[in-house]
Amino acid sequence: MAAATDDGIAGAKSGLSLVTNITVLLLVVLWLVPTVGLLVSSFRDRDAISGSGWWRAFTATSQNFAISTEGEFTETPDGWTLTGNVFGPDGSGDVSAFGGRRSEPNAFAPGETGELVRGRTLTIEANGDFVYVDPDEEEPSRTPSLYVATEVPPTFGTDNYETILFSNGMDRAFINTLTVTIPATIIPILVAAFAAYALAWMDFPFRGTIIAIVVGLLVVPLQLALVPMLKFHNMIGIGQSFYGIWFAHTGFGLPLAIYLLRNYMVGLPRDIIESAKVDGATDFQVFTRIVLPLSFPALASFAIFQFLWTWNDLLIAKVFLPSSAESWVMTVKIADDLLGSRGGDWGILAAAAFVSIAVPLLVFFTMQRYLVRGLLAGSVK
Amino acid sequence: MSPLLQGILTVVIGVGGCIGYFWSSNLVLDKVLFPPRGPNAGQNINRANAIRPWLFLLPAMAALGLYLVYPVFGSFWRSLFNRAGTDFVGAGNYAALMGDSEFRGALFNNFLWVLFVPAASTFLGLLVAQLTDRLKWGNIAKSLIFMPMAISFVGASLIWKFVYAVDPEIGIINAIRDTFGMAPVDPLQVDFWNNFFLMVILVWVQTGFAMVILSAALRGIPEETIEAAIIDGASPVQIFFRIKIPQIMGTIVVVWTTITILVLKVFDIVYAMTGGNFGTQILPSYMMEYMFRDDGRATAVAFVIMIIVLPVMVWNIVQAKREVH
Structure with a gap:
């Protein structure tokens, strides 16, 4: 019987492996072509871009x-x-x-x-x-x-990057994006971690209902919050400001944070937590000394999510930040300013795109493990 | 003060404030309100433990309530008033929406998006997950297909705007048409089909998401079921459709609904690519047209989106309740 099994798998492998390899290769190329095209173009000057397609950039x-x-x-x-x-x-x-x-x-x-x-x-x-x-x-x-x-002969240069960074206000937008992202990533983690611990390891009435509500809130369209919350921010005097966007991102990130962290914390070994409690540790101590350090992978997963989401966001930034140029984040800068004023200048647009993409890509490739783990924890349940 | 410094200060104050709140509220509970000493020690411990979960939950529940629960009602209430918010117009905004051909177009286009994007992303994700499963360089392939997930929708739009450029020396689509002697076209202005050219961007981004999750689900299938099928002489195609797919059906549904919800949120692509022109308007971008101009109309659109999402929300809650019990 073992022989039959081996034959079957081996047969499937040899018969399909060439087709599989080629298909996957084609798909990967198809997936990469758009990005590579823009990346190559970001290093070419305007005349070179309109003179010949990027796919011929490497030949004379x-x-x-x-x-x-x-x-x-x-x-x-x-x-x-x-x-x-x-x-x-x-x-x-x-x-x-x-x-x-x-x-x-x-x-x-x-x-x-x-x-x-x-x-x-x-x-x-x-x-x-x-x-x-x-x-x-x-x-x-x-x-x-x-x-x-x-x-x-093909020429490549970083002129576009110099133009966009030093004379176009993209440096300011980069700083603004960073300014939005850091607090909007860190603050929800802490708030969510305490709530997730309570939902995972404490016993109290309505716990199941609260968990269900959190799950329900995962899918509430953000569009609903825009008008009422902007009005609320105006009422309490922060208006359109960085404070406003930090609060908004914190609020909108919480359901996923609580959901991810609770799912992870529930899976921690019961023995450790119970023996700590028997030894006289309070819930607060159990949380800070045991659960929080053990939950590091889940915290990292959510941090990456929230970071990518806040860094790449356009909607919340357009609504909750002032619409003046000095508080534009990069997505707003590209969508509202560069696409209009630099519409045909592909070298500049490409460089701007890659300035905004660089940090998320770096985070993505260095921390992919945590990102995948977070996705799985959030979806396969 | 520079905004970045302000931001760092906010992190310090925010994090310090959170820790301070949790630490001091626990302290007050244990030392002042219900100290575990004296004649009522036992009763006090029970009382403290009954209150503590709510201390842990309070900041999160307050933020959720304010930013996500209240807006559902706040938006609905606002949508019943006129542009200035002074006169109650009842269903007037909704009636105006129904009478607007642009809204009906946006609704129809959104319907296409909801139909096409989740289906295409899930299908391609499943295809890649299955094909890369036993490939030596499968992880590299998956990583590259997953990469667009890290790119903003604005960045992705720019990347594809370049692909769709009309000039055959710039846009690769028109370059390919050019080699076959066809005249250049602007894909974004091709009636009806331009919607699909925009959807392709979201499919390009979301296939990686579907792939990662379905790949894990495929690996979770018990080996015995597949071995048994092989022994019974099933072909690889039969194994895939008859053995593997049924076993990961639950995950496919989760991926499908997650992408569906996302589709109803994404306004960036349409906004950056066409601005809703050439018949490509969808609900989120239509709403942004009225945001800041007519809050009554904008909230009405948001509430329509909410109603579309509602079935998924109910289904999610039912699943979650079943899981907890």
């Missing part, structure tokens, strides 16, 4: 330039002639094609003599040297514009 690309020539025409047997180098006297580059009109920058290959309108001819060598001949009787009144396509 062809870019078109319009060049206004300078210098004096000289009279030759062929006509008025202008010579020079499209890259200027000191520059250098690699011309891959050229033309005499904006609409056809790729009309001729380097070294060719291109026929332009009215008998004019233009030759541009690969190194940029050009000869322009105008057979007209009179000396042309102005020098022509030339259009060349050049091979540009």
Whole structure:
């Protein structure tokens, strides 16, 4: 019977493993492509982004330039002639094609003599040297514009990040986000931990009802709280302020905090807690000396949740913080300011997005274990 | 004072205040009100222990009551008044909502969101969870698919706005169309289907959540049931649909409802991507249009969302009560 089992599993494995590997690989690539695209673009300048897709950012690309020539025409047997180098006297580059009109920058290959309108001819060598001949009787009144396509090696830089951080107010928004997040993460933990201990290890009437209410409150739409609580904040004099958003995040985070922590604390070994009580420890001592340290994984899980949620929040920040620029958090800054004023400037937008994403991603990858544990405790019951 | 310093000070005061409250209230209870000494020692201990749980619960219950219970009634009450909050209009705001074609559109779109996002996220999450189960690099794959969970909806919107960009040199969708010789389109302005292009963003974020939970559920299935099926000659596909799925059905329902609730909260994506234009309005973003302008209308929309959530809430409470008893 054992042999049959082994055969079955082995057969399933070999038959499907290639398909499985490829499918998963495709899914992972599909999932990563959007983020990678924006990440790559955050290191490219505006011209590079609109010149070629980010998927070609790592190969040399062809870019078109319009060049206004300078210098004096000289009279030759062929006509008025202008010579020079499209890259200027000191520059250098690699011309891959050229033309005499904006609409056809790729009309001729380097070294060719291109026929332009009215008998004019233009030759541009690969190194940029050009000869322009105008057979007209009179000396042309102005020098022509030339259009060349050049091979540009890929360039990456942190200019976008410097722009966004040092001249766009994103640094202020970053600090504001941090300011909202820290108290809004720490304060609910403590409040919830005491409540969770009472719900897990103390016996009193209506305990089951309170737990059920907490579970019910998990799904109350936050939208309901916006108008009444803003009115309440105005009434008690804190109005739209950091105090307001700290209180709001604390209130909204509590159901999940209590639920997660209670589920964890209920699973702690009964012996430890009871023997401590037999030894004369009060509930307060049992909680601070035994339950709280043992609950560290659950506390960490909730802290990560609350941190990600408050850091990434847009709704509460829009309602409970003043709408003036100096108290914008990053999400508001991006959604209300940059998307409008910098709509087409993808390098800047991308850099702003990654400034706001960086910290959560760091937390995510370093503390994924706790996050997963928290998700499981919250859902698989 | 800089807000950050103010914040740190608040943490100190908040944490100190909490500890101070719990410590001193316990002290008062044990030393002053009901000291476990003297002629009534035994009675006092019982009394103290009857009161103590409420001391532990008080701050949390006060905050929950104020920020989550009271608003349900406060919002409903407010929704019965006019824009300024001065005149009682009864169901007037609700009647106005029903008469507004934008609201009906938002309701319909939200219906699509509730139908599509949980289904797609749960399905993809289950698919990835099953496929990565025995893969050597499964954990890395899962970690990468889980990653969007850490990104804000605003950040995710920006990431996808870039994917959907009209310029074929910027947006990868139009770049692909371009290679097939098709003209560029703006996915966000394609009638009806633009809703789904927005939903894709939330599916992209939530698949990781579904995957993590369903993956744990799949691992929790007793090996014997699968081995028995293999012995009976079941194919891998049969094992998945006939043995595994029925055993994790409870978890699938939990994942499904959790994402459904989330869908009814997310206004960020529509707000950042289209601002509710081109027929993509949903209830949360519709509400934000009236927030600060017409509180009567805004609270009425919020209450409509509450009514939609209500069945899930009742179901959650029933489950929780059953668990506690």
